[in-house]
Amino acid sequence: MPHVHVQNAALLHVAGGHLWWVGNSCAPTRYALESGRLTVSAKRYCLIWPSPDGMRTLAAGSAGAFPAPPAGMAVLSGARLDTVALTPVREDRIDAPPVWSSDGKLALVCIKERSASIHSIELVERPWTTAKPLSHSCTPALAGQAVLSSAGSTVYVNSRPYLTRLLRAGMRRGGPLSVTAMAFAQGNLAVAMSNPRRSRIVIVDTTTGSVQRLRTATPVHEMALSPNATQLWYQLSTSNKLVLEELDGRVQLGGVPGVADAYAWSPDGRFIAAAQNGAVQVFDRESGHVATIDTGQVSTLAWTS
Numbered sequence: 001m002p003h004v005h006v007q008n009a010a011l012l013h014v015a016g017g018h019l020w021w022v023g024n025s026c027a028p029t030r031y032a033l034e035s036g037r038l039t040v041s042a043k044r045y046c047l048i049w050p051s052p053d054g055m056r057t058l059a060a061g062s063a064g065a066f067p068a069p070p071a072g073m074a075v076l077s078g079a080r081l082d083t084v085a086l087t088p089v090r091e092d093r094i095d096a097p098p099v100w101s102s103d104g105k106l107a108l109v110c111i112k113e114r115s116a117s118i119h120s121i122e123l124v125e126r127p128w129t130t131a132k133p134l135s136h137s138c139t140p141a142l143a144g145q146a147v148l149s150s151a152g153s154t155v156y157v158n159s160r161p162y163l164t165r166l167l168r169a170g171m172r173r174g175g176p177l178s179v180t181a182m183a184f185a186q187g188n189l190a191v192a193m194s195n196p197r198r199s200r201i202v203i204v205d206t207t208t209g210s211v212q213r214l215r216t217a218t219p220v221h222e223m224a225l226s227p228n229a230t231q232l233w234y235q236l237s238t239s240n241k242l243v244l245e246e247l248d249g250r251v252q253l254g255g256v257p258g259v260a261d262a263y264a265w266s267p268d269g270r271f272i273a274a275a276q277n278g279a280v281q282v283f284d285r286e287s288g289h290v291a292t293i294d295t296g297q298v299s300t301l302a303w304t305s
Contacts, residue, residue, distance in 0.1 A: 203277035
């Protein structure tokens with residue numbers, strides 16, 4: 001049975017759940033934190049997006065290049081990491097990471113259409129062999145049962161404009177706006193926006209209407225909010241590195257790196273995993289204690305129940 005070297009396995013046992021990663025070899029890997037059981041896929045996929053319950057994962061990208069002719073994005077079994085279905089969504093047309101619903105029953109995928117100026121969101125659902133177009137907009141996110149998307153400078157919720165005044169006020173002046181990424185957690189909507197003069201992430205508390213702004217050096221095309229909406233990571237368009245930001249004003253404990261190759265939060269947001277220098281470190285945000293898993297280089301990281 002494959003295994004990895006671990007320091008402070010007791011902390012991982014407390015954290016629980018499963019860590020998923022993909023490294024340079026493009027072998028999807030699932031690690032059970034309580035038992036230490038390691039499952040490695042015999043198939044090679046360079047990108048994976050597990051469902052929140054870990055029962056399955058979407059996967060794309062063979063090692064080196066997409067296959068020719070392009071294959072459909074795959075669905076892997078969470079337990080065995082073998083391929084159980086191929087979706088009709090071509091993996092070479094995925095424009096943004098798929099977004100899962102909290103119950104793991106559906107996923108939203110933004111794809112590039114033949115015309116580069118048009119995007120659509122595809123709804124991928126069991127039995128994973130059909131896809132349903134929802135709208136000609138992109139940057140998908142889910143807020144409960146509501147589907148969030150954007151086109152140009154406008155954010156939509158179930159195809160209706162949403163929070164337009166607050167978001168534009170968050171950017172203030174600078175020219176025509178463009179939404180480049182979105183994330184949602186605990187009633188907080190994070191929207192990455194850019195114009196010719198500046199790039200920012202605007203975080204709106206949808207309950208109170210309060211707005212928080214983060215200035216970024218370049219436009220942001222991928223980001224995520226922690227489950228408790230106290231942290232956010234984003235990827236700059238000029239780098240493969242991710243930047244971690246604290247949103248609640250706390251000081252990071254235990255040396256959590258502010259820049260890493262990949263991040264993932266435990267489902268309750270108490271723990272954060274950071275991949276760098278050939279290892280994944282798991283930090284307890286309450287105590288500052290840390291555990292280390294020697295994984296090798298990791299480019300994709302996720303945490304499920």
